[in-house]
Amino acid sequence: MSYVDEVMERVIAKNPSEKEFHQAVKEVLDSLRIVIEKNEEKFRKNAVLERITEPERVVSFRVPWVDDKGQVQVNRGFRVQFSSSIGPYKGGLRFHPSVNQGIIKFLGFEQIFKNSLTGLPIGGGKGGSDFDPKGKSDREVMAFCQSFMTELYKYIGKDTDVPAGDIGVGGREIGFLYGQYKRITGLYEGVLTGKGLTYGGSLTRTEATGYGLVYITEEMLKANGKELAGKTVVISGSGNVAIYAAQKAMQLGAKVVSMSDSNGYVYDPEGIDLDLVKEIKEVRRGRIKEYAEAKASAQYTEGKGVWTIPCDVALPCATQNELDLEDAKTLKANGCFAVAEGANMPSTREATDFFLENDMLFMPGKAANAGGVATSALEMSQNSQRMSWTFEEVDSKLHQIMVDIFKKVDEASKKYDLEKNYVAGANIAGFEKVVDAMNAQGIV
Numbered sequence: 001m002s003y004v005d006e007v008m009e010r011v012i013a014k015n016p017s018e019k020e021f022h023q024a025v026k027e028v029l030d031s032l033r034i035v036i037e038k039n040e041e042k043f044r045k046n047a048v049l050e051r052i053t054e055p056e057r058v059v060s061f062r063v064p065w066v067d068d069k070g071q072v073q074v075n076r077g078f079r080v081q082f083s084s085s086i087g088p089y090k091g092g093l094r095f096h097p098s099v100n101q102g103i104i105k106f107l108g109f110e111q112i113f114k115n116s117l118t119g120l121p122i123g124g125g126k127g128g129s130d131f132d133p134k135g136k137s138d139r140e141v142m143a144f145c146q147s148f149m150t151e152l153y154k155y156i157g158k159d160t161d162v163p164a165g166d167i168g169v170g171g172r173e174i175g176f177l178y179g180q181y182k183r184i185t186g187l188y189e190g191v192l193t194g195k196g197l198t199y200g201g202s203l204t205r206t207e208a209t210g211y212g213l214v215y216i217t218e219e220m221l222k223a224n225g226k227e228l229a230g231k232t233v234v235i236s237g238s239g240n241v242a243i244y245a246a247q248k249a250m251q252l253g254a255k256v257v258s259m260s261d262s263n264g265y266v267y268d269p270e271g272i273d274l275d276l277v278k279e280i281k282e283v284r285r286g287r288i289k290e291y292a293e294a295k296a297s298a299q300y301t302e303g304k305g306v307w308t309i310p311c312d313v314a315l316p317c318a319t320q321n322e323l324d325l326e327d328a329k330t331l332k333a334n335g336c337f338a339v340a341e342g343a344n345m346p347s348t349r350e351a352t353d354f355f356l357e358n359d360m361l362f363m364p365g366k367a368a369n370a371g372g373v374a375t376s377a378l379e380m381s382q383n384s385q386r387m388s389w390t391f392e393e394v395d396s397k398l399h400q401i402m403v404d405i406f407k408k409v410d411e412a413s414k415k416y417d418l419e420k421n422y423v424a425g426a427n428i429a430g431f432e433k434v435v436d437a438m439n440a441q442g443i444v
């Protein structure tokens with residue numbers, strides 16, 4: 001049996017219930033076959049793949065807190081410190097009822113290669129909880145965040161592990177978490193990113209993932225003789241990534257016609273009114289349905305189905321496995337020619353394979369959404385320097401980072417005669433830096 005297949009079997013046997021983790025590992029290992037096969041015995045002897053698929057540390061903990069009725073609630077918290085080969089663990093925290101160890105491990109695993117692609121010195125980690133912030137009062141969210149940090153603070157620090165936001169964790173949650181960390185440790189340090197601008201946050205971090213996604217999409221289109229201007233774009237989700245992807249796509253002359261949430265999607269053929277979306281989502285914390293109630297040209301449809309809307313470019317920005325094979329076929333049939341992933345692993349493996357086999361341009365999440373974590377690393381730099389850079393400075397660094405990521409991904413795909421397979425390119429380019437750093441540091 002090949003070394004890759006052997007490791008894949010072992011990963012499944014050792015982590016039987018973690019199906020998203022299997023999916024993420026399988027995609028990366030399948031891409032790496034071509035690299036591993038050239039030097040299989042050396043990789044096997046050094047157990048490179050066993051080490052890279054086993055987190056350095058997994059922490060799981062109880063999070064008790066009191067709700068507004070006086071009832072004690074108990075959630076489960078996680079931090080997976082996956083790889084510190086190229087820097088301190090870095091990656092977001094997700095608060096969503098679907099969170100379990102397998103989800104956090106898939107996200108932490110992806111983060112290793114994503115962070116490597118940024119070119120910045122950050123390792124891979126991820127954390128979160130099955131806590132659901134939806135419908136909770138600010139006081140309840142604060143109580144939860146304080147309890148969560150009262151355990152988490154033991155494992156993190158500006159030079160060891162630096163969490164940030166993800167689904168369900170935005171500016172409000174980062175503020176509560178930061179306040180509690182400072183209160184317990186007495187340290188005013190850059191231990192979290194995505195902080196508010198008045199206490200160490202970086203300009204452009206809020207916009208960074210969405211902007212970066214559109215910057216790299218534009219690079220991919222340019223390299224293939226196309227551009228975003230004049231194109232129709234469908235975006236799923238209506239959270240942090242979706243909103244700023246829409247904003248940048250519009251700035252570059254595209255027309256964004258849809259957004260969604262976990263209840264349904266809106267289709268607005270006139271083009272999405274982003275101020276309205278922001279008012280509903282960022283201010284009122286409402287549902288996307290309210291968009292259609294406020295704007296006559298828009299239509300709301302309950303349930304999944306955002307990918308049935310005809311478009312040129314699709315940007316999945318909600319969650320894992322939100323776009324399956326049927327969706328991929330529908331997109332293609334409706335004329336879509338490019339897909340770039342704002343979310344982490346939003347396309348199923350079957351959908352990904354369909355895009356690649358049907359010559360659609362496809363940029364996987366670990367390259368496409370790396371602008372968020374890259375800008376987090378820029379926030380860390382500013383905190384260390386005790387400086388704040390301007391919006392334009394950070395935005396232009398972000399833009400350059402995304403241009404460089406496209407180049408790395410494109411070159412890695414060409415090096416192995418897999419031109420335009422940006423999945424392979426991203427996995428291989430991300431892996432090569434990590435494995436080099438691992439080898440240099442001995443058996444760790």
Ligand code: NDP
Pocket residue numbers: 165166167168169170209237238239240241242260261262263317318319320322342343344369370372373
């Ligand atoms: P937000 O919490 O701001 O928004 C999430 C959006 O996705 C909401 O519209 C939400 O709808 C929708 N969504 C969440 N879960 C589901 C689900 N199970 N089914 C359908 N829709 C769902 O999160 P972000 O925008 O920050 O994150 C979106 C994606 O981008 C995630 O995959 C995240 O890992 C990834 N990402 C985020 C980065 C960041 O910097 N924030 C960086 C890189 C990647 P609802 O409100 O109904 O739950």
Ligand code: 2IT
Pocket residue numbers: 090091092093114162163164165166193344369370372373374376
């Ligand atoms: O998935 C991701 O890259 C993030 N949620 C952002 C992580 C970060 O540390 O900014």
